[in-house]
Amino acid sequence: MEAMTASGIDYTxxxxxxxxxPEHEYILRKEENIRFAEKHHIPFIDADYDRDNWFERAKGMEWEPERGARCTMCFDxxxxxxxxxxxxxxxxxxxxSLGISRWKDMKQINGCGERATAPYEDVSYWDFNWRKKGGSARMLDISKREKFYKQEYCGCAYSLRDTNTHRRSRGRPAIELGKxxxxxxEAHEDKK
Incomplete structure (x- = not known):
């Protein structure tokens, strides 16, 4: 949002x-967005939670790896x-803002954004590189300042499954949603 403001883009x-x-995770993430939007007086549009359509489109791609065809379908x-x-x-x-994550392929994301806007002469896709000039570090600073919910997987059921499988293989517990x-x-470290 800082980059958009600096570029003169009025955003929603x-x-x-x-x-x-699951839906609990969806609600947590949406409420974090609403909380931030309200705090900073940013217009917020809540679109449908169209999960049945998403699962229908994901059929046959359940075992695709992160950054694979399922992610392209999802971004599209x-x-x-x-x-x-x-x-x-x-x-x-x-x-x-998907491109801020080091786990995402910026070319994949930008390609999806450009394809989506191609049918509309009046809409363009801004392919800003969120990672440049300390963008990822800035994102972490803001996340800590705002005490944002920590999203420990991309978001879909298959990402949750694969992330938990990886965690267990490393002797780590499964993700506890909302924790x-x-x-x-840092606050707990300061008190020690």
Missing amino acids: IFFYNPNIH MRFERTALYAHEHGFPVMTS EFYGYE
């Missing part, structure tokens, strides 16, 4: 994440919906 948060599973679905909304409501540009928040570990 469009929350469309039918991939997030979400960006297509965003581009349509932007077109129908007069938003000339759209972007996504980890940024900033709280």
